[in-house]
Amino acid sequence: MTSFAELVRYLAERFLQAGIESAALDARLLAAYAAGFSPEETVTKRDAALPPEVLDRAVEAARRRFAGEPVSRIVGAREFWGMPFGLSADTLDPRPDTEVLVEATLAWCRKHDLAGAPLRILDLGTGTGCILAGLLSELPNASGVGVDRSEGALRTARQNFARIGLDSRAFFLCGDWGDALADATFDIITCNPPYIETGDIAGLCPEVRDFDPLLALDGGKDGLKAYRDIVPQASRLLRVSGLLIFETGHRQARLVRDMLTELDAGFQTEIFPDLAGIERAVAGVRQSGGDGGRGKKKVGNPIGSG
Template identity: 45%
Template sequence: MSRPPVTVDDLLRQTRARLRDAGLPTAALDARLLVAHALGWSPVRLVADGASTPDPAALSAVEALTARRLAGEPVGRILGRREFHGLDLHLGPDTLEPRPDTEILVDAALAAVRRGAVPGAAADGEGLLLVDVGTGTGAIALAMLAALPKARAVAVDLSAGALAVAAANAERLGLADRLDARLGSYLDQVFEPVTMVLSNPPYIESDAIAGLDREVRDHDPRLALDGGPDGLDAYRALGPAAYARLLPGGTIGLEIGSGQASAVGDGLAAAGFVDIRTILDLAGHDRVVMAVKPAADTGR
């Protein structure tokens, strides 16, 4: 007696079980995303058409994608895209995979604009020129532009490959006319005065990278991870450079690693910034440091 054909529901259950047996905590979500991608379907269609029978090519595609996930490749890398702050962003080998923790920086920056804490910037972003340093996929800059329809942004990255991905994401999302992509280190290619500087810089200690989870260690570019011997190299450069570019009253916002809030805050204070505050992530860990250039510039 022949066995009944495998349905999409069967395929989803089997994939989920394989990922769960491998100890992956997001097995259910990963399975939905991988199967949907292999079929070329939306996740919603998986529910609506779960009784249908996938063709052999789709079965082979699911097997190949599942094997990559079981080998430790992140789902975002497998799909070549990642959602960030409601935006569908394409990834590249030279980009960090944007993560929810960085949305906290975006939300804090948006809140500052909307409550009128950024001089010259209206609630819709008019008058705001922000810089996203180490832009990668363009995640921070593009999320800000999507939320603030009259804002403008400069996206800077040391990697030409990453900058090309950011520019392509901006074009695909209809935001390219308000994004200026520049190849360079930190703020070296930003010559005009700006009202906000944002960054998720590399902040992992060099010697700690080998001990990172393999999904990060083996798939995110080292340039986007390595913060030097103590993880603080980028912050030492960003504080004084941002102070020099920001208009009086302008804001800097930086994502940080665990245990770095005090050192980063002290560095910003030494550069001349005031109103320094730390914002926690959902797990209660220090995640973002925000600061303001004094409205009356002291001439540092």
């Protein structure tokens, strides 16, 4: 009978022959998925003989990988901020770069001694709920609301929060950005909106184009439609001195920053790079003045810890 280690070697060789760059990692993850092994068991049971049904599952998983489906979609989960998040056809596959939003928000909380405060967090376009869950896991007295236009995405988010034990501190609403929250105000608003230009979607890598939901990708002709819809709502939904933070696409960060600084409520802003050094997140702290920031003294690094 074939052992787990032999199955990993076989899959890795086949993936490498198919030109899959992450052949060794994909082979290990898919073999573990087929066998139902935990990360620890992939080491302690590497020589264990596998029954035929496991091999059948591995073959089917490999077939899907050859067809371009991402490993996370095949296994149905992705790790984000050290926690596993279930995926569905209605949710984006969380990327490591999105953790920048969590890191920057936590830095702002620490700087202003708010890590233990009863903060109210709004996550627009919540998807799997990964951003909101990352924050609630680090802010023990905070609570949150996740909003999404997709009922399917909200079902996935609720399941994720129940699985990781955060469901008592959050609830989820179906709606178009902040429209369903007429009278609510929040201390923090986070958002990873669709920001791909419509004309660029056909050229995306197959793992994104063919498996992430179009609703979560298409940002309109210039990729900025969602920001134009959301930014005017920020003054209504965010308390004075509260934090608004967006994920942005390539070459969009400064355009989104300009939208914030032009608001009548006035925002002091900062841009954060991702792991590759690309400007990935725009954060703004709402000011008490009503002149949209015009004529206001600029304050260096108002959000981060340094």
